[in-house]
Amino acid sequence: MADTIKLIVGLGNPTSRYEKTRHNAGFWFLDGVSGRTQVSLREESRFQGAFGRDDRGGGPLFLLKPSTYMNRSGASVGAVAAYFKIAPEEILVAHDELDLPPGVVRLKRGGGHGGHNGLRDLLAHLKSPDFLRLRLGIGHPGDRLAVANYVLDAPSKEDLGLIEESMADALRELDSLRVGDVAGVMSRLNGIDRRQLK
Numbered sequence: 162m163a164d165t166i167k168l169i170v171g172l173g174n175p176t177s178r179y180e181k182t183r184h185n186a187g188f189w190f191l192d193g194v195s196g197r198t199q200v201s202l203r204e205e206s207r208f209q210g211a212f213g214r215d216d217r218g219g220g221p222l223f224l225l226k227p228s229t230y231m232n233r234s235g236a237s238v239g240a241v242a243a244y245f246k247i248a249p250e251e252i253l254v255a256h257d258e259l260d261l262p263p264g265v266v267r268l269k270r271g272g273g274h275g276g277h278n279g280l281r282d283l284l285a286h287l288k289s290p291d292f293l294r295l296r297l298g299i300g301h302p303g304d305r306l307a308v309a310n311y312v313l314d315a316p317s318k319e320d321l322g323l324i325e326e327s328m329a330d331a332l333r334e335l336d337s338l339r340v341g342d343v344a345g346v347m348s349r350l351n352g353i354d355r356r357q358l359k
Contacts, residue, residue, distance in 0.1 A: 164341035166293070167251040168223045169194055170238050172279040175228045184231060184312040186257035186297040186324060187279075191226050193332045200224055208244070209237040218339050223247070234279040235286030242287065249289040253338065255331075256280065257312060261298030264323030264355030266331050268347045269294050293343065295331055297324065326355045 171191025179185055195202055195213060202211035202224060210227040223245060227237030242252065250270075256279055261267060271290045274280035284290055300320065302311040316324060330353055334346045 164343045165220070165251060166253045166338045166341075166343075167221065167245070167247045168225065168238075168241060168253070170225045170227070170234075170252060170254045172231060172234050172254060172256040173226065174230050175226075179313065181315045182313050183257055183299040183316050186299055186328075187255040187295075188226055189324075190255040190295065190297060190328050190331065191224060193328055194224055194335060197332055197335060198222070198224070202226060204228065208240045210241075212241070221245075222339060231279045231282075233282055235282035235284070238283055239286035249287045249292045252287075252292040253295060254280070254283060254292055255295040255297060257299045258296035259299060259301045259308065259312070261296055262300045262323075262356060263298050263316065263320040264327050265298040266327040266350055266353070267296045267298075268331075268343070268350050269296065270343070297328065297331075299324065323355050327353070330355075 169191065171187035173179065173185035173188030198215045200213040200215045202213040205212040208225065209229050210225050213224040215222040223241060225237065225241055227234040229237050241247065256277060260275065270293050272294070273290065274284055299316065302308060331350060334350060337346050
């Protein structure tokens with residue numbers, strides 16, 4: 162199974178209406194990757210998203226923010242994967258994670274969608290669960306009926322600070338991910354809890 166990452170996807174919703182909402186944590190992370198690699202993202206209609214390419218590593222690294230809204234993210238990711246012949250195992254998807262508190266980020270491969278509509282659509286389009294997931298903790302409102310409003314609201318200043326710190330931890334691992342050190346990154350990231358470092 163290939164461990165080299167060729168495509169990094171950030172999940173979120175387009176437009177300024179959703180820019181600061183918890184559901185856009187994946188977009189925030191991809192903005193960080195774009196800044197770190199100095200790769201600008203430009204809207205590409207054929208890929209239904211904002212797209213960029215970094216050729217400075219051992220091979221190309223593609224960056225993508227789907228413009229399809231969260232529930233239809235798979236169409237955009239599937240289009241890029243098909244065009245560049247990228248296997249699901251070579252894709253890293255950054256997304257908000259209700260089951261982790263702010264300040265915690267975890268890397269895992271495979272699994273289900275856990276009720277996340279972006280992941281649900283990705284699974285349908287990629288026909289495989291084997292992509293990597295960068296799970297960015299945003300916390301849970303405590304009531305499943307409150308989830309829809311919670312993810313589409315902005316985090317508190319304290320929570321945002323924790324989320325940003327955990328993203329910085331993940332961004333520091335970008336070079337290791339590119340060369341395929343997935344196990345090493347998992348070991349390092351999965352041992353960090355920013356709440357305990359306060």
